[in-house]
Amino acid sequence: MIESPRYVTFSQDEARSKRMRVELFPPDSVTEPRHWVRHDQAFAMMLRPGSIEWGSKRSVLEKFEYGAGDLALCDRHVGEWVGLMNVTHLQLGVSDAALMACSDGAYGEVELRPSRKFADLRLSAMVAAVHAEMVAGFPNGRLFLDSLEQAIAITLVNGHAVRHRPVQLYRGGLGSARLRRIKELVHAKLEDDLSLDEMAQSVGLSTAHFARMFRKSTGQTPHQFVLRQRLERAKAMLRAPDARILDVAVACGFKTQQHFAQVFRDVWGVSPTEYREALVGPDATHVSETEDSPRLVTSDSQPELHSHGLPFASLLTPGRTRNL
Numbered sequence: 001m002i003e004s005p006r007y008v009t010f011s012q013d014e015a016r017s018k019r020m021r022v023e024l025f026p027p028d029s030v031t032e033p034r035h036w037v038r039h040d041q042a043f044a045m046m047l048r049p050g051s052i053e054w055g056s057k058r059s060v061l062e063k064f065e066y067g068a069g070d071l072a073l074c075d076r077h078v079g080e081w082v083g084l085m086n087v088t089h090l091q092l093g094v095s096d097a098a099l100m101a102c103s104d105g106a107y108g109e110v111e112l113r114p115s116r117k118f119a120d121l122r123l124s125a126m127v128a129a130v131h132a133e134m135v136a137g138f139p140n141g142r143l144f145l146d147s148l149e150q151a152i153a154i155t156l157v158n159g160h161a162v163r164h165r166p167v168q169l170y171r172g173g174l175g176s177a178r179l180r181r182i183k184e185l186v187h188a189k190l191e192d193d194l195s196l197d198e199m200a201q202s203v204g205l206s207t208a209h210f211a212r213m214f215r216k217s218t219g220q221t222p223h224q225f226v227l228r229q230r231l232e233r234a235k236a237m238l239r240a241p242d243a244r245i246l247d248v249a250v251a252c253g254f255k256t257q258q259h260f261a262q263v264f265r266d267v268w269g270v271s272p273t274e275y276r277e278a279l280v281g282p283d284a285t286h287v288s289e290t291e292d293s294p295r296l297v298t299s300d301s302q303p304e305l306h307s308h309g310l311p312f313a314s315l316l317t318p319g320r321t322r323n324l
Helices: 096-101 121-136 141-160 176-188 196-202 207-218 222-238 245-251 257-268 272-280 311-316
Strands: 007-009 021-025 034-037 041-046 050-057 060-066 071-073 080-086 089-094 115-118
Touching (some): 041 141, 060 080, 089 121, 096 141, 141 222, 176 196, 176 207, 176 222, 196 207, 207 222, 222 257, 245 257, 257 272
Antiparallel strands (some): 041 089, 050 060, 050 080, 071 115
């Protein structure tokens, strides 16, 4: 895990990043104590049972035993002395932008209380969704992860902030002009990897405030809304007899044909091919198309973090995926 024989430091530039970092670490065989420092807010979940030796002094390390799903919140800037790290874990670097958006009146940094071991079922479920997204190659895109990071940040600030002013709750929603601006942005960028920050900036709001107000106005999270618009476009395109499933997936912002087919079936109850055949007949289907093939349809650079299906919808909204 650690390349330096004694010190490991993550830069201030990384701390100022507006995007969450996600890294998977296998067990480490190095036993010599090392001073490990991060300037972003590091937060980890253990993926399997194991242990970590760590402490505030090199000469005094304590062994912590972990189960799968246990969490740790690192001491930012100060760092930790780490010995044997015998556990597979997922490490998230939560951005300052996400933390500050969850704390009205906060400037600079939001200070969180470090904890070398704690349990929180809601946080664990969110991190598990990030891990699933990473394993699948991030098929749900930037907006899904931005929304997930915002939910993680809200939970961390509310439960672990040393001092903060809770985010003010607003009764209303977005005005008609702002909603219209958001819809125009989404329709113009359905093919792109739209981010939560970009949507919020387009109407002059913080990401946390925007997400809450958008939900009040539409009954959907921004990710659910964008996904619905992509699927509506897909239905319209599939009405053309010569439409190829792969071309439709690309035009509607899906990273793979397989992911597109899976989400389409989850929401509409039929595959894209079945939907088109019901409208234009089986002769329109291209024999060479295979919806189950995981063909990559975009070569955009991956974000700093690494999903499958729609796990985040179930974390924030009751009901089945079909009700997006």
